[in-house]
Every structure is written in structure tokens, then in C-alpha cells.
Amino acid sequence: MMATIPLAMLQENCEAVIVEVRGGMGLTRRLAEIGFTNGTRVKVLHSAPPGPMLVMVRGSRIALGKGVAMKIMVNPVEGI
Amino acid sequence: MEKIRVALIGNPNVGKSQVFNNLTGGRAHVGNWPGKTVEKKEGVCVHKGVEMQIIDLPGTYSLTARSIDELVARDFIVEEKPDIVIDIVDTSNLERNLYLTFQLLELEANIIIALNKQDVAKSLGYEIDAKELSKLLGVPVISTIATEKIGMEELKDAVIEAAKVKEKRREHTISYGKPYDEIILKIASILQKDKELSNKYPVRWLAIKILESDEEVLKLVSKSPVYEEMKLQLSEAKKILEEDVDTALAEKRYSIISEVILPKVFKGTRPLTLTDLLDKALLSKYLGIPIFLALWWALFRFTFDVSAPFQDLTHMLFSKLGEIANSHISDPQLASFVADGIFGGLGAVLTFLFPIFFLFLGLALLEDSGYLARAAFVMDRIMYKLGLHGRSFIPMLIGFGCNVPAIMATRTIDREEDRILTILVNPLMSCSARLPIYLLIASTVLGPYAAAGVYSMYILGIVLAILMALLFRRTIPYFKGKPSPLILELPLYAVPTMKSTLVHMWERGSLFLKKAGTIIFLGVIVVWLLSSYPWEAVHQGDTVVLENSYIATLGRFLEPIFRPLGFNWMAVVALFFGFIAKEIVVGTFATFFGLEESSEDLPTALRSSGTFTPLTGLAFMAFSLIYIPCIATIGVIYRETGSWKWTIFTVMYELTLAYVVAFIIVTFGRLIGFT
Numbered sequence: 001m002m003a004t005i006p007l008a009m010l011q012e013n014c015e016a017v018i019v020e021v022r023g024g025m026g027l028t029r030r031l032a033e034i035g036f037t038n039g040t041r042v043k044v045l046h047s048a049p050p051g052p053m054l055v056m057v058r059g060s061r062i063a064l065g066k067g068v069a070m071k072i073m074v075n076p077v078e079g080i
Numbered sequence: 081m082e083k084i085r086v087a088l089i090g091n092p093n094v095g096k097s098q099v100f101n102n103l104t105g106g107r108a109h110v111g112n113w114p115g116k117t118v119e120k121k122e123g124v125c126v127h128k129g130v131e132m133q134i135i136d137l138p139g140t141y142s143l144t145a146r147s148i149d150e151l152v153a154r155d156f157i158v159e160e161k162p163d164i165v166i167d168i169v170d171t172s173n174l175e176r177n178l179y180l181t182f183q184l185l186e187l188e189a190n191i192i193i194a195l196n197k198q199d200v201a202k203s204l205g206y207e208i209d210a211k212e213l214s215k216l217l218g219v220p221v222i223s224t225i226a227t228e229k230i231g232m233e234e235l236k237d238a239v240i241e242a243a244k245v246k247e248k249r250r251e252h253t254i255s256y257g258k259p260y261d262e263i264i265l266k267i268a269s270i271l272q273k274d275k276e277l278s279n280k281y282p283v284r285w286l287a288i289k290i291l292e293s294d295e296e297v298l299k300l301v302s303k304s305p306v307y308e309e310m311k312l313q314l315s316e317a318k319k320i321l322e323e324d325v326d327t328a329l330a331e332k333r334y335s336i337i338s339e340v341i342l343p344k345v346f347k348g349t350r351p352l353t354l355t356d357l358l359d360k361a362l363l364s365k366y367l368g369i370p371i372f373l374a375l376w377w378a379l380f381r382f383t384f385d386v387s388a389p390f391q392d393l394t395h396m397l398f399s400k401l402g403e404i405a406n407s408h409i410s411d412p413q414l415a416s417f418v419a420d421g422i423f424g425g426l427g428a429v430l431t432f433l434f435p436i437f438f439l440f441l442g443l444a445l446l447e448d449s450g451y452l453a454r455a456a457f458v459m460d461r462i463m464y465k466l467g468l469h470g471r472s473f474i475p476m477l478i479g480f481g482c483n484v485p486a487i488m489a490t491r492t493i494d495r496e497e498d499r500i501l502t503i504l505v506n507p508l509m510s511c512s513a514r515l516p517i518y519l520l521i522a523s524t525v526l527g528p529y530a531a532a533g534v535y536s537m538y539i540l541g542i543v544l545a546i547l548m549a550l551l552f553r554r555t556i557p558y559f560k561g562k563p564s565p566l567i568l569e570l571p572l573y574a575v576p577t578m579k580s581t582l583v584h585m586w587e588r589g590s591l592f593l594k595k596a597g598t599i600i601f602l603g604v605i606v607v608w609l610l611s612s613y614p615w616e617a618v619h620q621g622d623t624v625v626l627e628n629s630y631i632a633t634l635g636r637f638l639e640p641i642f643r644p645l646g647f648n649w650m651a652v653v654a655l656f657f658g659f660i661a662k663e664i665v666v667g668t669f670a671t672f673f674g675l676e677e678s679s680e681d682l683p684t685a686l687r688s689s690g691t692f693t694p695l696t697g698l699a700f701m702a703f704s705l706i707y708i709p710c711i712a713t714i715g716v717i718y719r720e721t722g723s724w725k726w727t728i729f730t731v732m733y734e735l736t737l738a739y740v741v742a743f744i745i746v747t748f749g750r751l752i753g754f755t
Contacts, residue, residue: 025324026146030567032330033142035176040334045356048365051461052470052566058175058338061355061572063457065470065565 005076007042008053008069015043016074023071034062036072084132084243085160086125089153089184090168091177092139093450093571095196098226098580099168100136103236106583120152127236135162141176143183144294144326148491151296157189158281163243165189166235171201171208171223172572174346178337179330182254185217188282192238193221194231200572206348213345227577253284256332263317264288270313274304290314292326355572359454368458375451379442380535384519387434394434395681398427402674413615416675421608424674425667428682429600432516432663437589439512443481444584448576452477453568460566466546467553469493470566472502476545479509480538481588483713486511487720495564500721501552504730505545507709507717510538512592513662517704520666524683525697533698537705544706544737595661599711603664607631607657607671624675626650645703645742646696650689655700659708695749699742707738 010016018040021028035058036042045061046054052065064072090096104123121136137156138149157165167184169177184191195210214221220238224231255261267287272278277286281300289297290310301307322328362371402423409415446452452474460470471493479486487506493499510518518537522530553559610631612618617628626632634656635649642652650672658665666682673685680688692700708731709717718727 021327025326027564028324028327029144029330030146032327032334033144033179034567034569035179035334037327037331037334039331046359046363048363048368048461051365052457054359054363054457054570058334060173060176061359061570063453063460063470063566063568063570065460065464065567067464067562067565068567 003075004073006070007044007055007064007072007074008049008066010044010047010074010076012044012047015041015077017041017077018072018074020073021071022073023068027068027071031068031072035060036062041077042072042074084130084164084239085135085162086132086164086166086239087135087137087156087162088166088168089137089157089180090139090196091141091170091173091180092569094139094168094170094173094177095226096136096139096168099166099194099196099224099232099235100134101580101583102226102229102232103132103134125236127233128240130240132236132239140180142180143187144292154187157184157187163190164192164239166192166194166239168194168196168226171195171197172204174208175334175337175342178341179333181217182333182337185219186254186282186285186288188285190242191219192235192242193217193219194226194235195221195223196226198223198230199225199228200574204348206346209345209347213341216341216344227580254333254336256329259317259320260291260329260332263313263321264291266313267291267310267317270306270310271301271304274306277301277304277306288329291317291321292329355450358573359570362451362454363457372455372458375446376538377535379439379446380538381531382442383435383438384531384534387438390434391431394427394431398423398431399681402427412619413612416612417608420612420671420674421605425604425608425671426596426601428670429516429596429604429663429667432519432666433589433592435515435519436512436592437585439515440481440588441581441585443478444581444588445576446477448574448581448584450571450573453570456566456568457570463546464563464565466550467501467559467563468505468546468549469495469498469502469563471568472498472549475502475506476509476542479506479511481512482591483507483509483511483709484716485588487713487716490720497559497561498563500726501549501559501563503717503720504552504726504733505549507713507730507734508541508545508548508706510541510705511662513710514705516663516666517658518701520669520683520686521692521697521701524686525692525694527694533701537701540702540741541705544741548733548737595712596663600661600663600667603657603660604667604671607653607664607668610634611671611675618675626672626675645699645739645746646693647700647703648691650691651696651700655703655707658704659710661710661712662704665704693754695746695754698749699745702745703738703742705738706741707735709734 004019007016018036018038020038021031021036040057043056044053045056050066052063053069054061054063088096088100100121100123103125107123123134125132125134135156137153140150140153143150143154156162165184167181169181181193193213195208201207210221210223220242222231222235222238224235256264264284264287267290268283271283271286286297286301290301301310361367402419405418405423406415409418455477456470456473459473463470463473475486475489478489483506486509487503490499490502493502518534522533526533611626611629613630618625631653632649635653638652638656639649650669654665654668657668669686670682673682673689686692714727714731717730718724721727
């Protein structure tokens with residue numbers, strides 16, 4: 001098991017499982033509604049640090065600003 | 081049977097407006113929701129002798145009532161209780177779309193699911209089993225491809241069928257597991273005792289919303305006689321529950337969707353799509369911005385080059401009409417009114433019909449293909465650094481069409497401070513009404529650099545908007561702090577269909593025609609009146625002495641203010657009336673030269689009048705870009721900010737900025753040797 005890291009640190013084409021969303025009530029809820037809930041698998045489709053990243057979550061492509069991506073904590077999935 | 085009221089709901093980008101157009105034949109009555117600034121679209125559909133009233137609800141991901149759009153959609157379903165709610169679901173994105181469906185089920189709405197974009201799902205290599213989905217959810221599910229009008233008849237049949245059984249409310253419950261189900265049940269049974277409440281609202285839904293600390297619902301329940309009892313139960317429950325119940329419930333909903341429903345209905349695989357390949361290039365760190373700029377440049381070239389011959393044709397048409405009026409109307413005042421005022425002034429504005437329509441066509445293509453959201457992605461890093469929300473970029477791009485819908489589009493920005501900041505700088509986005517001014521002035525004085533001059537105005541607008549946002553963010557305490565970060569869905573790329581693109585173009589472009597028929601028309605009449613009277617003083621024999629008109633008096637009164645910018649009284653007056661609608665600037669010049677019986681076309685007449693040098697022409701274009709937004713934009717700024725303070729602030733800062741920028745252009749230009 002790799003260590004928990006912010007989604008923002010995940011490399012392009014890597015997958016991970018969300019373990020925690022740290023943020024205010026409003027942000028956490030919004031993210032949950034579009035599919036970023038604990039245990040969900042996400043894949044980084046595109047990453048352009050320090051800019052936003054594009055992730056695939058539950059079949060849709062969501063652009064996340066870096067600030068948001070730093071608040072989503074994930075466990076990278078090995079072997080991909 | 082009486083009229084069936086059908087509400088359409090769905091996530092953004094599911095093809096909702098196409099379904100609406102298919103059902104209603106595109107004829108919509110557009111108004112506002114009572115007390116809200118959100119647009120309400122209504123239409124009628126008659127099927128097998130039954131009349132259906134179709135109501136288009138705002139596109140939304142959820143019904144939490146956080147943004148105005150969500151609140152409007154929810155209130156309509158809860159309070160107005162439409163007979164049928166058609167939930168339009170994007171088949172190619174089922175998982176996320178079903179989240180809204182679940183919320184509708186909890187609202188105990190009478191739902192029909194339209195599984196739209198079947199073709200897209202199929203092209204991606206999978207299918208959804210509609211029958212199985214219908215069985216699992218207990219609601220009718222119809223497969224549709226709205227772009228090709230497939231499944232529409234079945235959808236209408238389903239509406240009539242479902243309307244018959246509306247008395248029988250489904251008792252569909254989504255199990256949230258322990259300990260939630262038990263708590264929800266307890267709270268619901270307390271609320272059930274309040275008959276007034278339970279007759280009007282589904283109590284289970286109320287209970288869930290209370291657990292999610294939904295402010296609107298809490299307000300509603302606080303008036304109930306059972307409120308105290310409910311509160312007691314709630315605080316009991318809070319002791320054993322996790323802190324953020326709403327996130328936990330969202331998680332539960334999603335896990336039911338992905339673990340229970342999807343495995344049973346989803347058939348196929350998800351391969352790498354064309355969208356992913358395109359995104360590799362279009363979102364690229366290095367290529368993204370150059371591609372964006374190149375596309376934009378192409379859009380403008382397309383707008384100008386393709387429309388040029390049409391523009392010449394319209395010009396010929398109106399000058400011919402003017403000649404005919406002049407030779408057939410004996411009364412000189414009436415003849416001048418028709419020839420110079422209407423055909424000259426209004427006609428000059430109408431010659432820009434084609435550039436404006438082509439601009440909207442280009443914008444519609446960019447939007448319908450899914451590129452617009454990518455532009456927001458590409459620009460987010462820059463925007464964020466400059467203190468603007470990444471999402472602000474979409475309203476800004478829409479502003480190139482018209483600032484009014486652009487300012488309304490800021491509603492998708494959730495934080496109020498970010499939203500108001502975006503509204504304040506939006507008028508700097510050069511809308512289609514400024515285009516006629518640039519085209520006229522550029523072709524008058526900029527010669528071979530005309531196209532570059534026009535393009536530079538758009539760039540200037542963006543640069544100024546960014547600078548002002550940065551300035552406001554730094555200096556106005558209200559805007560202090562960082563913008564809230566970007567969260568934006570990027571839709572799949574799609575090849576826009578001819579019809580939907582044309583409809584899209586027409587929806588926006590026809591507003592220009594409407595405006596030309598009303599406010600621009602009135603403005604042009606005022607300009608003609610003021611420049612033709614006093615009649616005897618202006619018309620001395622066969623010569624027209626514009627200097628004796630009322631409008632010249634007004635112009636000369638204002639002229640000293642603008643002398644440092646090198647604008648003469650004609651230019652000043654044109655700007656003065658341009659605040660009604662910026663197209664009137666062009667109409668004003670046309671009226672002037674029409675009155676003077678100039679036989680040349682407008683750019684040539686303007687050139688020989690010596691009103692502008694290349695330098696003052698450029699300054700005039702910049703001034704037109706920046707100064708006071710038109711009346712309609714001022715109105716929408718007031719409506720959307722709800723504050724005169726911000727409205728007046730916008731007008732004042734733009735006037736000042738326009739003056740400063742024009743002054744810099746003129747002064748700096750002279751320094752480096754231009755005239």
C-alpha cells in the first residue's frame with residue numbers, strides 16, 4: 001500500500017482511490033454530488049502543474065483547480 | 081383529459097434543450113421565474129389530442145438548493161407539483177446522471193427517464209439496458225437520441241400513460257443502511273403528524289433534507305407544531321452520526337448506483353475515446369493556449385471574410401431604398417426622415433446583421449462542440465493567478481456575443497464575491513454590438529491593418545478585464561482573498577448538428593434583430609430629429625449645415641472634455657447616443673453623412689470628413705469598447721448584483737478607464753510619431 005497523497009500529486013494516467021476529502025462543508029458536499037466520494041476510483045487524464053488537472057470520476061471528466069485537487073486525499077493504485 | 085404539465089430536468093450537457101425543441105417544435109415562451117432572474121422556458125406540445133405544457137427547468141447536478149438554478153428547479157417540483165417530470169439522462173454518463181434521478185425519486189415526483197445520447201454511448205462501445213433500469217427504479221425508461229428526434233413519440237406516449245396513474249404515488253425508497261434508515265423513519269413519522277406539512281411534502285424527503293441540514297427545509301419545518309419534537313429527535317440522532325451527514329448520504333447514493341444498478345444495466349467496455357485523444361492536444365500545457373488563440377483568430381477571420389459580400393449587398397439594398405424614398409416622397413422633411421433616418425441610420429446598423437450572425441454561428445460551433453469548457457481549463461491557471469475564478473472564462477467568452485447572457489451565465493459561479501467580480505469586468509468583453517463600430521472605423525482609417533486593429537480590440541478587452549479584476553481583488557476589501565477553485569465538467573466532444581447550431585445562432589442573433597426594431601430604431605429617430613432641426617437653420621437652400629443643428633450644440637458642449645483625445649463633436653455625439661445601444665454609434669455617423677447627401681459609402685464619407693486619423697480612430701475604437709455598457713447591460717448588472725452600488729460603480733470605472741486608455745493611445749502614439 002502506497003502512502004496517502006493529495007490527488008494533485010498523482011501523475012498523469014495514474015489511478016487512485018479517494019480516502020478523504022478535506023475542505024469546508026460546501027466544497028465537500030459539492031464534490032460528493034458530482035461523484036468524489038470516499039472509496040471512489042479516480043484516474044488522472046491530464047495534469048499540467050501548477051495548473052488544473054482533468055480527472056475521470058464515475059465516467060465523467062471533471063476539471064479540478066489545483067486548490068481543490070490538493071484537498072482530495074487518495075491512495076494510489078499500484079501496478080498500472 | 082385536461083392539460084398535462086410536464087417539467088424537463090437534467091444535468092448540464094444532456095441534450096435537454098434539444099428534447100425541449102423536439103417536443104415543442106422550437107416555439108418557446110421565454111420569461112422569468114417569479115421573483116428570480118433565472119430564465120423560464122415554456123412551450124406547448126399536442127400529442128394524440130392531449131395538450132401538454134412543457135416547462136424547461138435549469139440544468140443542474142443536484143437539488144440541494146445551493147445555487148439559484150437548483151433552487152428554482154427544486155421549488156418548481158416541490159411547490160408546483162408538475163404532473164410529470166421527464167428526467168433526461170445522458171446514457172454516456174449514466175453514473176453521475178442517476179444521482180439527480182435518485183433525488184427526484186426521493187421527491188416522489190412522477191418521473192419518466194429519457195435515456196438520451198444512445199448514439200454516443202454506442203459509439204463509445206457500450207449500451208444501457210433500458211428495461212432493466214426501468215425495473216430497478218420502478219419508473220418508465222425511454223431510449224432517445226434527441227439530436228435525431230429518435231424516441232420522441234415513445235416519450236410523448238409515456239407521458240400520457242404516466243399522467244393517467246398519477247394518483248398512485250410510488251413508494252420508492254432508497255435504503256441508506258444503518259443507522260440512517262432508522263433515523264430517517266423516526267423523523268419522518270414525527271413530521272407525518274403535521275397534516276398540513278405531510279399533505280404538501282413527501283415526509284421522507286423532508287427528513288433526509290433535515291439530516292443534510294438543508295436551510296430551506298429547516299426554515300419550512302421551523303413553523304410546524306412538531307418542530308420541537310423533531311429537533312429533540314434530531315439532536316439524539318446527531319450524537320451517533322458522523323459529522324458530515326450530507327457527504328455520507330451522497331456516498332450512499334453513489335454506492336447504490338455503482339454497485340447495485342450499473343452492474344445490471346451496463347453492457348460493454350469503456351475504451352480510450354476520441355475525446356481523450358483530442359484533449360491530449362487541446363489541453364496541453366504548451367499547445368493549449370496557442371491553439372485557443374488560433375481558433376479564436378480563425379473565428380474572427382471567418383466572421384469578417386465570409387460576411388463581407390453579404391454586408392455589401394445589404395448596404396446596396398438600403399441605399400437603393402433611400403434613393404427611392406427620396407425621389408418618391410414629396411414632403412422634404414418626411415423624405416429626409418425615411419431616407420436618412422430610417423434607411424440611412426437604421427440601415428447602417430442592419431448591414432452588420434451578417435457579421436453578427438456569423439459571429440454567433442462561430443460561437444455556437446465552439447460551444448456545441450464542447451470546446452468552450454476546454455478553453456476554461458486551459459485558461460484556469462492564468463485566471464486563477466490573476467484573481468479570477470476559472471469558470472469566469474466561460475461567461476467572458478459568451479460576452480463576445482453579448483454581455484447580457486454572459487452576465488446571466490455567471491450564475492454557475494457559486495461564491496458571491498467571485499460572481500460579482502466576474503460581472504463587473506464582463507462588459508469589457510467586446511460584444512457583437514461593438515463590432516460594427518470597429519469594422520467601420522478600422523476600414524475607414526486603418527487600411528491594410530483593419531483586421532489586426534479589430535482583433536486587437538478583443539485582446540485589449542481581455543487584458544483590461546484581467547487587469548481590472550486584479551486591481552479590484554487587491555484594493556476592494558469585499559473581494560479580498562483567493563477565488564474559489566475550479567470544478568468543471570468537460571463534456572465529450574461532439575460534432576454539432578447543422579440544425580442545433582443554426583437554432584442556437586438564431587436564438588441569439590434574433591435578439592439583435594429585435595433590438596434593431598425597438599431600441600436602436602428609437603435611438604436613430606432621436607439622432608435624426610436632433611440633427612435635422614431646427615429645420616430652416618440646418619437646411620439652407622440645397623446645402624445642409626449640420627453645425628446649426630441641436631445635435632451639434634450638444635456635441636460642442638461636450639467636445640472640450642474629449643479634446644485631449646482628439647475627438648470632434650460628431651464623434652462625441654455618436655458616443656453619447658451609443659450608450660443606448662452601441663450600434664447607434666454607427667447609425668449616428670450614417671445619419672450625418674446621409675443628411676449631407678454624401679453619395680459615398682460610409683467608410684469613404686467618414687474618411688473624407690477627416691473626423692479620424694488612424695491614431696484617433698484607434699483611440700475611438702478603444703473608447704467605444706470600454707465606456708459605459710449599453711442600457712440592457714446596465715439593467716442586467718443591476719438585476720444580477722441586486723445592487724445600485726455595484727451598477728453605478730461599473731458605469732463610473734468604465735467611463736474613467738475608457739478615457740484613460742484612449743488618452744494613453746493618443747499621447748503615446750504621438751510620442752512615437754503617429755498622427
